[in-house]
Amino acid sequence: MNVLAQPVGVSHFLIVGAIMFVTGAVCMATKRNALGVLMGIELVLNGANVNFVAFGSELLNPDGIGLDGQLIALFVIVLAAAEAAVALAIALNFYNNHSTIDVDRADELKG
Amino acid sequence: MAIYFENWLPSWLAYLVAALVHCALLINVIAVGALVYIWLERKVSGRIQDRLGPTRVGGRFGWLQSLADGIKLITKEDLLPGGADAMLFRVAPYVSFCASFCGYLALPFAYNWVAMRMNVAVFFIIAVIGLEVFGVILAGYASGSKWSLFGGMREAAQVVSYEVPLGLCVVVPVLIAGTMDLVSIGEQQAGLFTNWFVFHDPFTFITFWVYFTCATASVNRAPFDLAEAESELVAGFHTEYSGLRWSFFFMAEYGSMFAVSGLAAILFFGGWNGPLPIASWLSLTAEHGPVWGYLGNLLGLTNFILKCSFGVTFMMWVRWTLPRLRIDQVMTTCLKYCTPIAAAMFLGATIWTAAFPGGLILRPTVPLGEIREGWLEKAEPTSSASVSSASVETKNFVARAADSNAGR
Amino acid sequence: MDINWHSFFFMAFAIFACGFALAVVISSNIVHMAFYLVLSLGATAGLFFLAGADFVGSMQLLIYVGGTLVLLIFGVMLTAQSPFISMKTKGGEWILAAIVGGSLLAILLQATLNIKEWQAGEKPLPDRAPVTASRLGMGLLGARVDELDKPAAARAGMSGYLLPFEIVSVHLLVVLIGAAYLARPKKRIVPRGFEQESQS
Numbered sequence: 001m002n003v004l005a006q007p008v009g010v011s012h013f014l015i016v017g018a019i020m021f022v023t024g025a026v027c028m029a030t031k032r033n034a035l036g037v038l039m040g041i042e043l044v045l046n047g048a049n050v051n052f053v054a055f056g057s058e059l060l061n062p063d064g065i066g067l068d069g070q071l072i073a074l075f076v077i078v079l080a081a082a083e084a085a086v087a088l089a090i091a092l093n094f095y096n097n098h099s100t101i102d103v104d105r106a107d108e109l110k111g
Numbered sequence: 112m113a114i115y116f117e118n119w120l121p122s123w124l125a126y127l128v129a130a131l132v133h134c135a136l137l138i139n140v141i142a143v144g145a146l147v148y149i150w151l152e153r154k155v156s157g158r159i160q161d162r163l164g165p166t167r168v169g170g171r172f173g174w175l176q177s178l179a180d181g182i183k184l185i186t187k188e189d190l191l192p193g194g195a196d197a198m199l200f201r202v203a204p205y206v207s208f209c210a211s212f213c214g215y216l217a218l219p220f221a222y223n224w225v226a227m228r229m230n231v232a233v234f235f236i237i238a239v240i241g242l243e244v245f246g247v248i249l250a251g252y253a254s255g256s257k258w259s260l261f262g263g264m265r266e267a268a269q270v271v272s273y274e275v276p277l278g279l280c281v282v283v284p285v286l287i288a289g290t291m292d293l294v295s296i297g298e299q300q301a302g303l304f305t306n307w308f309v310f311h312d313p314f315t316f317i318t319f320w321v322y323f324t325c326a327t328a329s330v331n332r333a334p335f336d337l338a339e340a341e342s343e344l345v346a347g348f349h350t351e352y353s354g355l356r357w358s359f360f361f362m363a364e365y366g367s368m369f370a371v372s373g374l375a376a377i378l379f380f381g382g383w384n385g386p387l388p389i390a391s392w393l394s395l396t397a398e399h400g401p402v403w404g405y406l407g408n409l410l411g412l413t414n415f416i417l418k419c420s421f422g423v424t425f426m427m428w429v430r431w432t433l434p435r436l437r438i439d440q441v442m443t444t445c446l447k448y449c450t451p452i453a454a455a456m457f458l459g460a461t462i463w464t465a466a467f468p469g470g471l472i473l474r475p476t477v478p479l480g481e482i483r484e485g486w487l488e489k490a491e492p493t494s495s496a497s498v499s500s501a502s503v504e505t506k507n508f509v510a511r512a513a514d515s516n517a518g519r
Numbered sequence: 520m521d522i523n524w525h526s527f528f529f530m531a532f533a534i535f536a537c538g539f540a541l542a543v544v545i546s547s548n549i550v551h552m553a554f555y556l557v558l559s560l561g562a563t564a565g566l567f568f569l570a571g572a573d574f575v576g577s578m579q580l581l582i583y584v585g586g587t588l589v590l591l592i593f594g595v596m597l598t599a600q601s602p603f604i605s606m607k608t609k610g611g612e613w614i615l616a617a618i619v620g621g622s623l624l625a626i627l628l629q630a631t632l633n634i635k636e637w638q639a640g641e642k643p644l645p646d647r648a649p650v651t652a653s654r655l656g657m658g659l660l661g662a663r664v665d666e667l668d669k670p671a672a673a674r675a676g677m678s679g680y681l682l683p684f685e686i687v688s689v690h691l692l693v694v695l696i697g698a699a700y701l702a703r704p705k706k707r708i709v710p711r712g713f714e715q716e717s718q719s
Binding site: 027032038074083090 | 521522523525526529533536537540541543544549552553556559560563566567569570571572574575578579582583586587588590591594595597598606607608612613615616617619620621623624627628631632634636637638639640642643644645648649651654655658659680683687690691694695697698699701702705
């Protein structure tokens with residue numbers, strides 16, 4: 001129970017952010033479904049957001065960068081939504097044209 | 112409440128017990144509320160259709176009918192369709208119920224009687240109520256039947272589309288109040304019913320009606336209940352659910368109805384402040400002692416629950432009066448009517464509050480929009496001098512507001 | 520036995536977030552992956568609330584979970600035909616990804632744990648975080664009221680966020696119009712290999 005009695009600091013949040021980032025990168029690299037790759041992208045952006053909010057938190061990091069971290073996190077959320085919309089449109093176009101969502105079959109430009 | 116328990120228990124146990132008491136009270140609100148509203152729905156629908164409704168179970172008015180229904184649902188067989196995705200089928204009702212329940216965390220029932228007093232309470236409630244759609248989509252997909260899938264997809268499209276005008280409508284009272292904290296918004300409407308935001312300016316009046324339409328669509332009540340239409344999709348996304356799992360969806364629906372009615376009551380109709388300030392006439396306020404303050408708050412709680420119940424009854428009345436809209440009519444109402452009207456009302460309310468800051472005909476007794484979160488005093492240290500020359504009510508109000516922000 | 524509930528809930532939400540993120544990678548059923556992603560991002564919103572950033576946490580729930588992931592789930596439902604629901608990756612690719620991911624994680628963790636200013640302090644955290652909503656709003660409009668404590672010399676280079684706010688608004692509009700145009704219904708091309716069957 002000793003672990004639960006200590007207060008959390010910025011480093012705890014950064015560890016969580018790092019794990020989510022790496023998980024998202026592995027997901028992007030290994031999934032064959034185009035939407036699986038998109039989920040990896042969302043995880044990567046979330047890991048980065050956790051880092052930004054940890055640095056911009058006035059509770060954990062009162063002498064840090066202040067609310068800048070939270071403002072940047074807001075912009076990241078909005079841009080992630082926009083990019084997910086475009087990625088989904090591309091994935092749906094690919095599905096409609098090739099009747100498959102498998103990214104390994106997107107090899108028409110292969111030499 | 113945790114600070115009160117700290118007198119007897121160690122600090123960590125005090126917080127745990129306080130949190131459990133809050134959760135138990137809120138679950139009681141949803142469960143007992145669902146019980147009462149199911150009975151009320153059957154009575155209201157019966158009377159509108161010129162018949163009596165339940166009259167046998169529990170006496171002349173059949174008020175134990177919901178209990179009998181609950182016992183029947185618990186004893187039903189727990190089905191799992193053959194082509195269903197087992198994990199998602201089982202988890203979907205709980206996702207819906209959790210989303211509906213989390214909305215109650217920031218909903219105040221009387222002054223400072225709120226599970227978590229958040230500065231962004233309105234935003235939080237709108238965000239969490241929109242998460243109910245996941246339970247519906249997962250239920251529709253996991254049932255393995257095409258009627259459920261269609262019902263789930265239609266409901267998701269409807270709920271997500273109606274979040275836009277809902278957000279715009281909710282911003283109007285937030286703009287007038289100057290804060291997203293629901294306790295402060297309710298506190299600013301203390302006094303006579305002329306202080307209520309719905310009577311503040313004609314734009315807010317119209318905004319309330321648009322809000323109510325969007326809220327009805329958000330919780331999938333008729334005339335927007337195409338997702339669960341019996342005549343079209345068997346029962347939509349909950350076709351394959353039976354027994355206790357189905358009752359979770361139902362509790363989530365009635366819980367959401369109560370939550371959005373509660374939000375309407377606080378944002379537009381003064382929350383726990385009645386049309387007449389009976390609590391202060393009977394000296395049931397905190398200045399006269401903690402017990403009188405508690406009784407005054409209890410009166411406010413009763414008032415709030417009456418307003419919410421009236422909102423829910425109004426939704427039921429509309430359900431059994433109007434015919435159902437088609438899905439393209441639902442989308443047209445959202446995109447071509449509700450959203451532009453809400454945007455126009457937002458613009459109008461902004462111009463009105465800028466032009467007439469003290470109100471035009473109905474002058475509020477407490478200053479609206481005067482919530483400051485500490486940074487204005489740092490920027491303009493002279494503003495506190497202007498407050499000291501204001502009335503006693505204003506000073507009390509500002510002191511209470513500063514109180515709530517000081518500990519943050 | 521003294522439990523710091525803030526640390527307890529941080530651990531709980533952190534384990535949920537990382538655990539469900541790992542479940543997204545490990546699972547091969549696309550609909551299950553989408554559901555685990557929803558839970559992971561919801562737990563991340565909880566982490567934001569614990570860091571005192573309640574406005575950002577609510578925004579994560581409303582926009583990311585309630586908007587972006589609903590969009591993603593619609594896409595999953597539209598393409599979830601039976602051959603594509605579970606697609607497995609070959610073993611060799613897993614090993615390569617694990618090596619790259621593992622080395623990246625090692626670098627990040629080593630950097631995190633070695634910087635003294637980022638470690639947890641000894642004294643417990645204050646009970647409530649200062650409220651952020653109106654200061655964030657004013658910052659987005661250009662007035663940095665959250666920086667009033669700093670001396671004027673340090674404040675000289677800190678501008679408001681009005682320009683990025685406007686740019687992002689127009690960007691969102693352009694992107695969504697483009698995505699709606701890209702995803703418009705078109706005549707479906709019959710893929711190669713099916714034409715002979717339909718003609719014979």
